[in-house]
Amino acid sequence: MNPSMPGYSPGAVADEQLSGHMLDLTVRELDGACVLSVGGQADLHTAPDLRARLDELIDADERRIVVDLTETSFIDSMSLGVLLSARKRLAAAEGVLAVCCPDDHLRRVFEITSLQDVLRVERTLDAAIDCARRPNRL
Amino acid sequence: MSRVTGTTLELEVPPDKESLSVLRRWLCAWLRANGIGEVDRKDVVLAVWEAGANAIEHGRHPPLSYHVEATIDEAKVVLTVVNAGSWRRDSRKSSGGLGLHMIRALMSDVRVKAEAESTVVTMSRRLDHPPAARPTTGPDVVSGSLPTEGQV
Numbered sequence: 001m002n003p004s005m006p007g008y009s010p011g012a013v014a015d016e017q018l019s020g021h022m023l024d025l026t027v028r029e030l031d032g033a034c035v036l037s038v039g040g041q042a043d044l045h046t047a048p049d050l051r052a053r054l055d056e057l058i059d060a061d062e063r064r065i066v067v068d069l070t071e072t073s074f075i076d077s078m079s080l081g082v083l084l085s086a087r088k089r090l091a092a093a094e095g096v097l098a099v100c101c102p103d104d105h106l107r108r109v110f111e112i113t114s115l116q117d118v119l120r121v122e123r124t125l126d127a128a129i130d131c132a133r134r135p136n137r138l
Numbered sequence: 139m140s141r142v143t144g145t146t147l148e149l150e151v152p153p154d155k156e157s158l159s160v161l162r163r164w165l166c167a168w169l170r171a172n173g174i175g176e177v178d179r180k181d182v183v184l185a186v187w188e189a190g191a192n193a194i195e196h197g198r199h200p201p202l203s204y205h206v207e208a209t210i211d212e213a214k215v216v217l218t219v220v221n222a223g224s225w226r227r228d229s230r231k232s233s234g235g236l237g238l239h240m241i242r243a244l245m246s247d248v249r250v251k252a253e254a255e256s257t258v259v260t261m262s263r264r265l266d267h268p269p270a271a272r273p274t275t276g277p278d279v280v281s282g283s284l285p286t287e288g289q290v
Contacts, residue, residue, distance in 0.1 A: 021159075043159075043187070044155055044158075044191055045155055045159065074184075076184070076187055076188060076191065076237075077188055077191070077236040077237040077240055078191070080236060081236065105176075105177070105180045105181075108181075109184070109240070112239075112240060112243035112244065113236060113239060113240060113243070
């Protein structure tokens with residue numbers, strides 16, 4: 001960025017690289033579903049990691065996947081695209097993707113993009129797991 | 139030329155992802171310093187993020203730096219993102235089109251002026267609640283250290 005921009009320094013970018021572009025991705029089995037918890041900022045920096053992990057899970061024959069956004073602080077269109085791709089792959093294999101999203105602002109992002117139904121966005125993890133275990137509606 | 143005052147922000151942003159993250163933190167800090175509430179702030183930050191991402195992903199190749207201007211008054215925040223080249227047609231597909239859709243939904247009024255040499259996105263957000271009293275340190279708040287992640 002412009003060097004004359006006050007407060008902007010290479011150090012600031014280095015800090016960002018160290019702390020800002022890592023998603024904390026953890027997987028666990030819970031009540032018959034595969035829960036992928038996403039911590040951090042789901043954005044164009046981290047979308048490749050999210051995509052790779054979801055692809056791994058689908059390749060490993062997981063067919064009931066819940067993406068848990070409880071610890072996610074930001075989500076952008078690229079990450080939404082990743083979730084849509086995973087949902088499409090799963091649907092083609094008769095699998096289901098559901099999303100747990102308690103945060104009001106993130107829920108609003110799903111609503112304004114009309115993705116809350118297609119991505120099965122629920123407020124609680126229990127509801128999302130129930131949703132993922134239900135047969136695909138399509 | 140970059141200019142930061144209490145109610146005006148003008149930034150020239152390099153067309154890379156790292157700078158987009160810095161822009162996000164700057165904008166968030168500036169909105170916070172102007173007393174913009176959390177809901178308005180998060181919506182505006184996401185809209186500018188998507189506009190910046192489109193400028194990087196769908197503008198001229200190789201990408202050129204883009205220009206961001208923002209002003210705040212009692213009733214609204216107005217932001218303008220100018221980048222060289224037109225957003226390409228394929229930006230209507232996949233995340234590019236989704237990003238523009240999000241911008242339109244997040245902001246009160248959005249105008250996209252696409253010309254051969256530049257794309258100008260002007261977006262405004264009416265404030266449901268007038269900004270809280272601005273800290274007397276005004277501009278200095280913004281020129282201090284960058285805010286840490288998680289404050290968006």
